[in-house]
Amino acid sequence: MSLIEIPVGPQHPALHEPIMLRVKADGERVVDVQVVTGYNHRGAEKLGERNTWSKNVFLYSRVCGICNTVHAQTYTQGVEAIGNVEVPPRAQYLRTLIMELERIHSHMLISAVMAEIVGFDSLFMLIMRDREPVMMLKELVTGNRVLSDYYTLGGVRRDVDEVKKDKILKVLESVEGRMKYYKKVFEEDFTLSRRLGGVGVVRHDEAVRYSLVGPTLRGSGVKSDVRADDPYAAYGEIPFNVITYDGGDSLSRMLVRFDETLESIEMVRYILNHLPQGPIAPKTPIRIIPAGEAFSRVEAPRGELFYHIVSKGGDKPYRVKVRTPSFHNIINGVIAYREANIADVPVILASVDPCISCTERVLVIDERSGKARSLRLKDLSRGLLDGS
Amino acid sequence: MVYSEILLATFSALIYPGLLFLVVLGLLTQWYMRKLVGRLQNRIGPKYVGPLGIAQPFADVIKLVFVKEKLSSKGRLDRLLILFMTLGLGALSSAMLFTPISPYVIRGGYDVIAFIYLMIWSTIAFAVIGLSSSNPFTIAGSSRFLTQILFAEPALIISILAATIALTKNSTTPLSIYSSAAYFQISALIAAVLALSFISFFLATIAKTLIKPFDIPEAETELAGGLLAELSGPTLGLAIVFHYSEIAFLALITTMIFLGGPYPFNYGDALGMAVFIVKYVLLLTLMITVKASVGRVRVEQAVSMIKYVILTSVTALILATVF
Numbered sequence: 001m002s003l004i005e006i007p008v009g010p011q012h013p014a015l016h017e018p019i020m021l022r023v024k025a026d027g028e029r030v031v032d033v034q035v036v037t038g039y040n041h042r043g044a045e046k047l048g049e050r051n052t053w054s055k056n057v058f059l060y061s062r063v064c065g066i067c068n069t070v071h072a073q074t075y076t077q078g079v080e081a082i083g084n085v086e087v088p089p090r091a092q093y094l095r096t097l098i099m100e101l102e103r104i105h106s107h108m109l110i111s112a113v114m115a116e117i118v119g120f121d122s123l124f125m126l127i128m129r130d131r132e133p134v135m136m137l138k139e140l141v142t143g144n145r146v147l148s149d150y151y152t153l154g155g156v157r158r159d160v161d162e163v164k165k166d167k168i169l170k171v172l173e174s175v176e177g178r179m180k181y182y183k184k185v186f187e188e189d190f191t192l193s194r195r196l197g198g199v200g201v202v203r204h205d206e207a208v209r210y211s212l213v214g215p216t217l218r219g220s221g222v223k224s225d226v227r228a229d230d231p232y233a234a235y236g237e238i239p240f241n242v243i244t245y246d247g248g249d250s251l252s253r254m255l256v257r258f259d260e261t262l263e264s265i266e267m268v269r270y271i272l273n274h275l276p277q278g279p280i281a282p283k284t285p286i287r288i289i290p291a292g293e294a295f296s297r298v299e300a301p302r303g304e305l306f307y308h309i310v311s312k313g314g315d316k317p318y319r320v321k322v323r324t325p326s327f328h329n330i331i332n333g334v335i336a337y338r339e340a341n342i343a344d345v346p347v348i349l350a351s352v353d354p355c356i357s358c359t360e361r362v363l364v365i366d367e368r369s370g371k372a373r374s375l376r377l378k379d380l381s382r383g384l385l386d387g388s
Numbered sequence: 389m390v391y392s393e394i395l396l397a398t399f400s401a402l403i404y405p406g407l408l409f410l411v412v413l414g415l416l417t418q419w420y421m422r423k424l425v426g427r428l429q430n431r432i433g434p435k436y437v438g439p440l441g442i443a444q445p446f447a448d449v450i451k452l453v454f455v456k457e458k459l460s461s462k463g464r465l466d467r468l469l470i471l472f473m474t475l476g477l478g479a480l481s482s483a484m485l486f487t488p489i490s491p492y493v494i495r496g497g498y499d500v501i502a503f504i505y506l507m508i509w510s511t512i513a514f515a516v517i518g519l520s521s522s523n524p525f526t527i528a529g530s531s532r533f534l535t536q537i538l539f540a541e542p543a544l545i546i547s548i549l550a551a552t553i554a555l556t557k558n559s560t561t562p563l564s565i566y567s568s569a570a571y572f573q574i575s576a577l578i579a580a581v582l583a584l585s586f587i588s589f590f591l592a593t594i595a596k597t598l599i600k601p602f603d604i605p606e607a608e609t610e611l612a613g614g615l616l617a618e619l620s621g622p623t624l625g626l627a628i629v630f631h632y633s634e635i636a637f638l639a640l641i642t643t644m645i646f647l648g649g650p651y652p653f654n655y656g657d658a659l660g661m662a663v664f665i666v667k668y669v670l671l672l673t674l675m676i677t678v679k680a681s682v683g684r685v686r687v688e689q690a691v692s693m694i695k696y697v698i699l700t701s702v703t704a705l706i707l708a709t710v711f
Contacts, residue, residue: 006524006611014609027531028687117609119600119684125429191601191683342528343610343686 003031006342010039014117014346017356019330021349025342033337033345035330040356048320053079053289056317057151060307063322064355065146066106069098070300072151075320077232078296078309079153083289089234089276091155096234097271098141098150099298100264104175105134106301107215107257107264110353111182114254117346118195123185130178133171140164155281165272176265183258186251196251200336200348203248210332213325214303215260216352219253221246226299233298237274240267250351257353287315300325302353326355393492397485400492406481414632415445417639420669421676428680445632452625459620463522469623472520473630476513479506480637487644488570488655495566500552503565504545510634511537511596514615517627518605521618529614532687533598533605539694540595540602543701547585547592550704551645554581569644572651577711584704586646590674591697593638595690597631599675601682602690639675643668 009020018039024032044063048056060075061068073095080087087095108131115123135145141160142148150156160168186192202212207220217224225242227235243259245252291313297306303325310319329352336348366372400406419434419442426433434441460466483506485494494502515537518530555568555578595602598615606614619627643649647667650660685693 004524004527006528013612025528028528115683119603119607119609120682122425122429122680123683125431129430189683191685194685194689195683341686341688343604343607343684346609 008345008349009036014350015356016113017354019354019356021345023342023345028341028343030337030340030342030345033334035334037330037356045320045322048317050316052287052315053317054153054285054287056320057153058149060320060322061147061149061151064300064324066109066355067102067300067302067305068147069095069102069142069150070298070305071322072149073099073233074296074298074305074307075309076151076153077298078294078307079289079311079317081294081296082292082309082311083153083286085154085282085286087154088279088281090159090278091280092234093271093275094141094156094160094280095151096238097160097268098138098148098156099233100267100271101134101138101141102148103264103301104261104268105131105138106353107261108134108179110350111186111254111257114196114250114347114350115192117350118192120189120191123182123192127182130175130182134175137168137171140167152281153286155279157281159280160272160275165275168272169269172265172268176262179258179261179265183255183262186254186258193251195343195347196254196351197247197249199250199344200340200351201248202333202336204246206335207248210335211328212303212332212352213328214300214353215253215256216303216329216333218242218244219256219351220248226297226304230297234271238267238270250347253351253353289313289315289317302326302355303329324355326352330354330356396492400485400490401481404491405484405487405489407477410477410481410484410633410636411629413640414629414634414636415449416442417636417672418445418628418632419443420672421679424673424676425680428677445628449625449629452628453622456621456625458622461521461523461618464618465520466623469517469520469619470626472513472516473626476510477630477633479509479513480633482506483637484640486565487640488566488649489640489644493566495561495564497561498563499561500549500563500565504548507544508541510630510637511541513630514634517619518615523618525611525614525617529605529607529611529617532607532611533615535687536595536602536604536690536694539691539698540592543588543592543694543697544596546698546705547589547701548641548645550581550585550701550708551589553705554578554708555645565645569649570655572648574648574651577707581704581708582646584700584707586642588697588701588704589642589646590671591694592701593635593642594675594678595694595697597635597638599635600679601685603684604687604690607684639668639671642671647671 003024003026006023006025007020008023009015010018020036022034022036023030044059048059051059057072057076061072063071108127112124112127112131115127138148139145141164142150142158150158202220204221207217207222221244223242223244228242240263243256243263245256289311292311294309296309297304305325306323308321309317312318333352337345340348402408423433423441434444437443437447483503484490485492486499486503515530515534518526518533552563552565552568555572556562556564559567559571561567598606606616611617616627643664649655650657650664653660653663
C-alpha cells in the first residue's frame with residue numbers, strides 16, 4: 001500500500017498556532033513525522049539588543065502569551081544577578097504567587113485543549129469556563145488577564161492586600177473542587193482513557209536522552225523540577241511536592257498537570273498566608289547594569305525555561321538568548337509518534353503542551369553541504385524559509 | 389382516478405412526507421441538536437434568526453447555497469458529488485412513502501427489502517462524497533467512513549429486519565414497514581426483540597450519521613473535516629441538508645418501528661401525533677446527550693465496539709425468527 005502524506009498544519013483545527021507536522025501514514029498507521037517550524041518567527045532576541053534593560057521586561061513577557069510571567073521572571077532574575085540587585089522578600093513571594101496562578105491556568109488550558117482534540121467539546125467548554133475565574137484572579141493581582149506586565153527590575157509593580165487575598169482564596173477553593181473532578185474525568189471517562197492511555201509512550205531513559213523537560217519529562221517518571229532542584233524566587237521557602245507519573249504516555253503527562261495544578265493551589269494558599277511584610281520594589285528604577293553574564297532558569301508550566309544574558313555595561317543588553325521548553329519538547333518529542341495512529345498525532349502533540357511562538361528560531365542548514373546560513377528580514381517576509 | 393393517484397404520489401414524494409418535509413424536519417432537528425448541545429456545554433446556542441434561533445439552520449443553508457461562491461479544486465468531481473447527494477436525498481424521500489404517515493402508501497409483503505435498498509443509497513452517496521476528491525484529508529476520512537460503515541450498516545439492516553419480522557408475525561403482509569408501524573402491538577417476544585434491536589439500531593444510527601463518539605471520518609481536530617473537508621458553498625449546503633435529512637429520516641424510522649410511533653394511540657389522532665412528537669424529541673435528546681458527553685474514539689476502537697452492536701442485532705433476529 002502506498003503511503004499518504006497528511007499535513008497537520010500550518011493551519012489546522014487541532015493547532016492553535018502555526019506549526020507543520022508532515023505525517024506519512026500507511027493507512028491509519030503513522031510511519032514518519034517531520035516537524036516543520038518557521039511560520040511564526042518574530043526576532044525577539046535581536047530586538048532585545050536594541051531595547052533598554054527595563055523595556056526588555058515587557059518585550060520578553062511577550063515571547064509567550066500564556067507563560068508571560070515566567071519569561072519576565074527568567075529575564076529579570078538574570079539581569080538582577082548581573083547587577084547584584086537585591087529583591088525584597090515580599091516581591092519574591094508575590095512573583096511566586098503570580099507564577100503559580102499562571103501555572104494553574106496554563107495547565108487548565110491544555111487540559112481543555114486536549115479534551116477538544118479528542119472531540120470532547122463539552123469538557124473543553126466546561127474547563128474553559130472554570131479557567132476564567134483564575135484569569136480574573138490574575139487580573140486582580142496584576143491588572144491584566146493575560147499579559148500581566150507585573151515585573152519590574154528589582155521587584156513587582158502591584159501589591160496584594162487582605163481583600164484581594166480573601167478573594168483569591170475563595171476562588172481557588174472552587175477551582176480546586178473542579179480540578180479534582182476533571183482529573184477524575186480524565187482518569188475514568190471511557191473515551192478519554194481510550195484515547196490517551198498508552199498513546200505516545202516515552203520511556204524513562206528516552207525522556208532523559210532526548211532532553212525532554214517539564215511535565216513531559218515528569219510524566220515519564222523522571223523527578224526533575226527547577227523549582228525544587230535550583231530554587232529561585234521564594235520556592236526555597238515554600239513546601240511542595242514534585243509530581244511524577246511512571247506511565248510515560250499522554251495520559252500520564254496530563255495527570256502530572258492535574259496534580260501540579262492542585263499542588264499550585266496549595267502553594268498559593270501557603271504564599272498568601274505567609275506573605276512577608278516590606279517593600280515590593282526598589283525606590284529608584286534600575287537603569288544601568290554593569291558588565292557581566294548570567295544563566296537564568298525557571299520552571300515554566302511547560303518545563304525548564306532558560307535565558308542566557310550578556311551585558312557589556314550600559315543601559316542595553318549585549319545578547320539575550322532564550323531557550324524555551326517547547327523547543328525541546330516539540331522537536332525531540334518526535335520519538336513519541338512511533339507506532340502511532342493518525343488519530344493520535346494531535347493528541348501526542350497536545351500532550352507535550354506545545355507553545356509554538358516561543359519555539360521559533362531561524363537557522364537554515366543546507367542538508368547537502370551541511371552549512372548554516374542566516375536569512376535577511378526581507379527573505380523572511382517573503383516566506384522563503386519553508387522548503388528552502 | 390389514476391391522475392389523482394399520480395398527483396397524490398407526487399405530493400407524497402416531493403412535499404409530505406417526502407423531500408420538503410424531510411429537509412425542513414432535518415434542519416429543525418439540526419436546530420434542536422445545536423441548541424441542546426449548546427445548553428449542555430454552558431453556551432446559548434443559535435439565537436439570532438427567528439424565535440430562539442430556530443431559523444438559524446435555514447439561514448445557514450440559504451447563505452451557503454445562494455450567497456457563497458462556488459469553489460472547485462483540482463481533481464474534485466463536483467457533478468458526481470451533486471448527482472449522488474441528490475440521489476441519496478431522493479432515495480430517502482421515496483423510502484418515506486413506505487411509512488404510515490404518508491398519504492400515498494407503498495405497501496406489500498417483504499417491502500422491507502426495497503426499503504433497505506433505498507436506505508443504503510444514502511450511505512453510498514456519503515461514500516461518494518469522500519471518493520470524489522483527491523485531498524489527503526478526504527481520502528483518509530473516506531477510508532475511515534468505509535471501515536466504519538462496513539460494520540454499522542449490517543447492524544442497521546439486521547435490526548430493522550428483526551423488528552419487522554417480530555411485528556408482522558401474524559400479518560397478511562409479512563415484513564412490511566407499513567404493517568409493522570401501523571399495526572404496532574406489544575407482547576413479551578416483541579418487547580424483547582424491539583429492546584435489543586432498538587439498542588443496536590440506535591448505536592448503528594449514531595455510527596452511520598457520524599455522531600460522537602463515531603464522528604471519526606469527519607474528525608475535525610485530526611482530519612480537518614475529513615470527508616467534508618473539500619466541500620464549500622453550495623456543495624457544502626447540499627451536504628448539510630442531506631446529512632440532517634438522513635438523521636431526521638433515521639430518527640423517524642426509529643420512532644415509528646422501534647418506539648411504536650403514536651402507540652398506544654393511532655396515526656391521525658391528535659393525541660397520537662403528540663405522543664409521536666414527544667417520542668421523536670426524546671430520541672433526539674438521547675442522541676444529543678450521547679454526543680455531548682463523550683469524546684471521539686479511534687477507528688479500530690469504534691469497529692470493536694460496533695462488533696457487539698451487530699451481535700446484539702443478530703440475537704434480536706434469532707429471537708424474532710425462532711420463537
